Amino acid sequence: MKLTRRKLEIVATAAKLFRKKGYNAVSMRDLAQALEIKAASLYNHINSKQEILGIIILDVAENFTQHMNSVSPENISSIKKLESVIENHIQITIEKTDALACLNNDWMHLEKLDLENYLMMRNTYEAKMRNIIEQGIQQKELQERNIDLVLFSLLSTLRTLHLWYSKNKEVSPQLLFEEMKQNLLHGIIR
Amino acid sequence: MKLTRRKLEIVATAAKLFRKKGYNAVSMRDLAQALEIKAASLYNHINSKQEILGIIILDVAENFTQHMNSVSPENISSIKKLESVIENHIQITIEKTDALACLNNDWMHLEKLDLENYLMMRNTYEAKMRNIIEQGIQQKELQERNIDLVLFSLLSTLRTLHLWYSKNKEVSPQLLFEEMKQNLLHGIIR
DNA sequence: GTCTATACCGTGATAGAC
DNA sequence: GTCTATCACGGTATAGAC
Secondary structure, three states: OOOOHHHHHHHHHHHHHHHHHOHHHOOHHHHHHHOOOOHHHHOOOOOOHHHHHHHHHHHHHHHHHHHHHHHOOOOOOHHHHHHHHHHHHHHHHHHOHHHHHHHHHHHHHOOHHHHHHHHHHHHHHHHHHHHHHHHHHHOOOEOOOOHHHHHHHHHHHHHHHHHHHOOOOOOOHHHHHHHHHHHHHHOOEO | OOOOHHHHHHHHHHHHHHHHHOHHHOOHHHHHHHOOOOHHHHOOOOOOHHHHHHHHHHHHHHHHHHHHHHHOOOOOOHHHHHHHHHHHHHHHHHHOHHHHHHHHHHHHHOOHHHHHHHHHHHHHHHHHHHHHHHHHHHOOOEOOOOHHHHHHHHHHHHHHHHHHHOOOOOOOHHHHHHHHHHHHHHOOEO
16 A cells, blocks of 8 residues: 555554544544644545554554564574564554554554454464463473463553653663563563 | 442443443443433433543542552562552452453543542552562562563553453452462563 | 433535635 | 535433423
């Protein structure tokens, strides 16, 4: 899908607003005002409000999918794979903060086809990450635990890291990565 | 505030719907239909849609506040305090799944006074938990880390545990507590 | 305490002039 | 590519009968 310069502006501005107030609480008039045009003018660039949401969310989802597909089959330890996943989440958090928030909060408002597409990607992503954890346990790299709860513990923090980052943008990606790797993999107890 | 039997039903049903679709995506007609009455009839029990949201969210927020106020000044180790906080989050997750989801997703749609009240409670809660972590580091119970990131790592998982729990209701509270304590405090690496 | 009827407003979206 | 004007719809909420 090609996006014109103007369409990209609209999508980026929408992501910012959606993140702050939620998809349903942002009207096309709000969006237009933020771009200093009238609501009707938006429709020369986009077909519907839901189309905008789809573009925002599926772009991020594809980023995650692509990275997982490249890491998952590599011939490295499970811990290295998890570190790579953590690093990727942090990078996307930094580069696409607004869009990531939209994905987390408003995916359920996607239109039918986009929703199916998104859910398929998410399920595949979680399944592959689950496999990494399972393998890590089998090979004694990780402790014996409830796999689904380990998966959830990691993902819940990584998915919502944008909430912390948007209030602490001055932190360096390196520090963020090192600290999160420690917190998530090694815990906090001395 | 006293709540009649019927008002409690309305609030509980609303929480269920809000959790599934989000506050703004649930209309008063939807809510009425779920209760098998007409939308207008709701207004004999409640004053506005936002009032319902306020009741749902502030009740949960007060639960958290109360527990933190009782644990924070106790004369026990920081680790014991953190364990108690984790346990409380899990208990509320189990007992008030829907309301907790509303608090997480829709707090920004509270009306002015409720919003101020909620934010004050949240800030106080986080400050007290931050103090527990800080003290734990000073007393060498916890590793030297970025305090705010440790705080975020713990809270991000605890706050969204309802997402996992609503799909895994058969798990016992004891197992959930033991596993989460391990994941959050000790990490996952062997 | 629930109903019908209705007021009033904001919503997403379209038509057509410029 | 943006505008004005407008539409059909669904939103929250109220009035008043039963």
